[in-house]
Amino acid sequence: MTTAKRDTYTPETLLSVAVQVFNDRGYDGTSMEHLSKAAGISKSSIYHHVSGKEELLRRAVSRALDGLFAILDEEGACAGRAVDRLEHVVRRMVEVLIAELPYVTLLLRVRGNTATERWALERRRDFDHRVAGLLKAAAADGDVRGDVEVRLATRLVFGMINSIVEWYRPESRGASGPEVADAVARLVFAGLRQA
Amino acid sequence: MTTAKRDTYTPETLLSVAVQVFNDRGYDGTSMEHLSKAAGISKSSIYHHVSGKEELLRRAVSRALDGLFAILDEEGACAGRAVDRLEHVVRRMVEVLIAELPYVTLLLRVRGNTATERWALERRRDFDHRVAGLLKAAAADGDVRGDVEVRLATRLVFGMINSIVEWYRPESRGASGPEVADAVARLVFAGLRQA
Known part of the structure; x- marks a missing residue:
């Protein structure tokens, strides 16, 4: 994943990655660590967009x-x-x-x-x-x-x-x-x- | 659970307990320990009836x-x-x-x-x-x-x-x-x- 791609990360793309991880692992079985890995961005970058995984679930x-x-x-x-x-x-x-x-x-x-x-x-x-x-x-x-x-x-x-x-x-x-x-x-x- | 009840444990009753545990926890998430607790009998008693949880799954x-x-x-x-x-x-x-x-x-x-x-x-x-x-x-x-x-x-x-x-x-x-x-x-x- 290139830096350019990271820069263009939007709440929308983060949401679509999160939904896939939730569906694969189950919502309960998903940690911020899993989301961070799947999205290829740091946890603090995720927290820049949303308050946590429950907000991602709510949006999805x-x-x-x-x-x-x-x-x-x-x-x-x-x-x-x-x-x-x-x-x-x-x-x-x-x-x-x-x-x-x-x-x-x-x-x-x-x-x-x-x-x-x-x-x-x-x-x-x-x-x-x-x-x-x-x-x-x-x-x-x-x-x-x-x-x-x-x-x-x-x-x-x-x-x-x-x-x-x-x-x-x-x-x-x-x-x-x-x-x-x-x-x-x-x-x-x-x-x-x-x- | 009384001793009398334990004595009358059959492969049939063990199977019905196992199916309930598999459905509640998922097959992957079920250990022999869980089955033993739910059935109220020791793991070795379970092994007296079946070779393991996969045999219970197969029977079910x-x-x-x-x-x-x-x-x-x-x-x-x-x-x-x-x-x-x-x-x-x-x-x-x-x-x-x-x-x-x-x-x-x-x-x-x-x-x-x-x-x-x-x-x-x-x-x-x-x-x-x-x-x-x-x-x-x-x-x-x-x-x-x-x-x-x-x-x-x-x-x-x-x-x-x-x-x-x-x-x-x-x-x-x-x-x-x-x-x-x-x-x-x-x-x-x-x-x-x-x-």
């Missing part, structure tokens, strides 16, 4: 959460029948998950040992409730099947979406974000079986 | 794998149209996952650091391929939609099913195994949207 999960919450303000999530708004949200969740893969991966692995982790879990629950609310509204409209309980359906749909972080690798030239989003929307709303 | 993941592979020999998985056999397998996978929850949880967390872990991953891949084969056959029959690629659909369906280990708690009086299996089968094959 905020990026994931902000991306997810922004979906709920999109026109497709606000106008129209609940079932169509839900489909928009499901599709966009997949796209955001893939666009912000390391950040959402970290968010989904948060455990709740620190105040920042508990705050992230709370915001995740809040997001889940808002999506479950859409599903409930779609059920009230009679637009989704009545024989699968709303809470169970929400968990299963989130399970399918969140599982993408386990196998999706952007470098492997598989399906693109929008292609995976299409596949998820088709499976979730219309199912596998040919009508 | 074998129980999960045997349960899953047995599904493929059931009549519902062997006779009839591929799409119906696939639906049988999906439904039974959920039931086995819930009936053997700690064992399947452990299987899904296996990483591949030891020979036993690599063997377990290999058998999991083999099972996944067999299920993907059913989906491919159903697609060839024209019974499942053609606009979702088979490998992607397989991953997403497994993602939904496997996510159950993250939230299903038998003690919480929620949905039973067959109820969750019904919900998964409805979502996967017919989708959320009211026809």
Whole structure:
């Protein structure tokens, strides 16, 4: 790593290194020493940018959460029948998950040992409730099947979406974000079986 | 723990304690000391039953794998149209996952650091391929939609099913195994949207 590169270190690049280390070692298993080594800068240089690893965690999960919450303000999530708004949200969740893969991966692995982790879990629950609310509204409209309980359906749909972080690798030239989003929307709303 | 209870220690009860410790601490993070403490018996008593923690891991993941592979020999998985056999397998996978929850949880967390872990991953891949084969056959029959690629659909369906280990708690009086299996089968094959 050259001096020039060190000079251009920004909070943004530091964040992307930190997220990778957190995902590889686990947040609990990561020390400032690990971050310093991975970033190729001294610990005091890191402290120049942030107060410590918990601030890096907060920034990283905020990026994931902000991306997810922004979906709920999109026109497709606000106008129209609940079932169509839900489909928009499901599709966009997949796209955001893939666009912000390391950040959402970290968010989904948060455990709740620190105040920042508990705050992230709370915001995740809040997001889940808002999506479950859409599903409930779609059920009230009679637009989704009545024989699968709303809470169970929400968990299963989130399970399918969140599982993408386990196998999706952007470098492997598989399906693109929008292609995976299409596949998820088709499976979730219309199912596998040919009508 | 009474002496009487220690006397009745069987490989079966030792296995169920070991699986719980592996799931709590991670397999890598579990020592014979941890197992001995959790089981309330000496390390030498454990060695009386098994050669070490890797044998316990092998027995535990074998129980999960045997349960899953047995599904493929059931009549519902062997006779009839591929799409119906696939639906049988999906439904039974959920039931086995819930009936053997700690064992399947452990299987899904296996990483591949030891020979036993690599063997377990290999058998999991083999099972996944067999299920993907059913989906491919159903697609060839024209019974499942053609606009979702088979490998992607397989991953997403497994993602939904496997996510159950993250939230299903038998003690919480929620949905039973067959109820969750019904919900998964409805979502996967017919989708959320009211026809």
